[in-house]
Amino acid sequence: MSLLVEVFVREPDGDMRILDVPDGVYQSGGFESWRTTVWGSEFVRSLGARFLPVPAGQDLRVEPGDVPGFQREVAVLRSRLGDVARGERPQGDRGRTAPPPPVRAVAGPGAADGYEERAAGT
Template sequence: MSLSVDVFVLDEHGGRRLAESPADGSDLAGFESWRTEVWGSPAVSSLGARYFPTLATGDLVVAPDEVPDFLAECDLIRANLHAIAPADGVRKPHQWYVAQISARLSNVRDAALRAQRIGGGVIVW
């Protein structure tokens, strides 16, 4: 199972309505196991991140007014990819994790930029 990232807009009753994803984009945000192994890991929390670590216990919802702070956190994660990526393991080498996390982070950041343009929020689930 995989994590997905989507953009939402709030309707007149405060409910979330998913915005259409661009045809050339990707909604992949990582493997389900990344909730705790990557995004919600102690390495991410130790950076002072406050959004991504919530994935360890549930879905991540970024309200429209929080998107600028979330984009800053995406930049913080990107600057620390080598520290966040798991070490060489039995399954994959460290560099594979760095590349995969970078690609999924790009998808999340792209969604946040789309959300910012339309006054929407972001959900990773």
């Protein structure tokens, strides 16, 4: 089983409508075990992550107002991918993180409202 990342919009009645994924877009969030071994790991939490550790215990939904913070968190983790893959800080690192690279925000008419990460088949 694997984790899927879906993009959704909120309907006026509050229901969530998952959008179709464009051809060539990779929507995997990793293996199911990554909920705890990667995204829920102590190392990822030590980098200040608050969204991506959520799938360790439940499905993650990032609502529209939280998307900018989610994008910043992803940028920080992307800047430390080698360390995340090893699951530990490099020698001499005292928990400092590099500033996040710029992240393009999705905004404007027709933009997606949020993200959802869930186990495939749920």
